[in-house]
Structures are given as C-alpha cells and as structure tokens.
Amino acid sequence: xxxxxxxxxxxxxxxxxxxxxxxxxxxxxxxxxxxxxxxxxxxxxxxxxxxxxxxxxxxxxxxxxxxxxxxxxxxxxx
Numbered sequence: 001x002x003x004x005x006x007x008x009x010x011x012x013x014x015x016x017x018x019x020x021x022x023x024x025x026x027x028x029x030x031x032x033x034x035x036x037x038x039x040x041x042x043x044x045x046x047x048x049x050x051x052x053x054x055x056x057x058x059x060x061x062x063x064x065x066x067x068x069x070x071x072x073x074x075x076x077x078x
Contacts, residue, residue: 003035003044010034022069037068045072 003023004010010033013019019034021041035041042058049056055075060068 003033003041005033006031017065017067020067022067024069024071026071026073032072037070045070 004013004019010019011031014022014031014034019036021035021037023032023035023045025032045058046056049072056072057075059071059073061071062068
C-alpha cells in the first residue's frame with residue numbers, strides 16, 4: 001500500500017482503525033496522510049523529501065492500540 005493523503009475519507013478510515021500509521025508534520029495539527037507502516041512507506045517519505053531537496057527524520061510514536069504516529073521533520077531540526 002502507498003501513502004494516502006489526508007482527506008475526510010482517509011481520516012474516517014483512520015478513526016475506524018483501517019490504517020496502521022498516521023503521518024504528521026511538527027508544523028501542523030492536521031495529518032499529512034496515512035499508511036500501513038511498511039518499509040516501502042518509509043522509503044516513499046524519504047524519496048519524496050529528496051525530490052523536494054530536503055532530508056528528513058521520522059520520529060515514531062507507538063500508541064496503546066498498537067498503531068503508530070510518524071512525525072516527519074527536517075534533519076536540520078535535530
């Protein structure tokens with residue numbers, strides 16, 4: 001599966017447990033998107049950042065439900 005961008009539909013799917021990972025930015029309260037948390041999803045995030053001329057770090061937070069929230073931030077913020 002690929003990363004699904006945030007929309008009302010994907011937010012509802014997240015709320016119903018249909019996605020394993022919510023992808024966020026530290027600059028916004030609204031999610032960037034959702035995915036299943038596969039290595040390919042992580043690679044897609046890094047590839048997209050490189051295409052935009054950035055390098056990013058993904059901070060992962062495990063929730064009590066077993067799902068995760070990934071916060072994508074530029075390497076410069078380390």
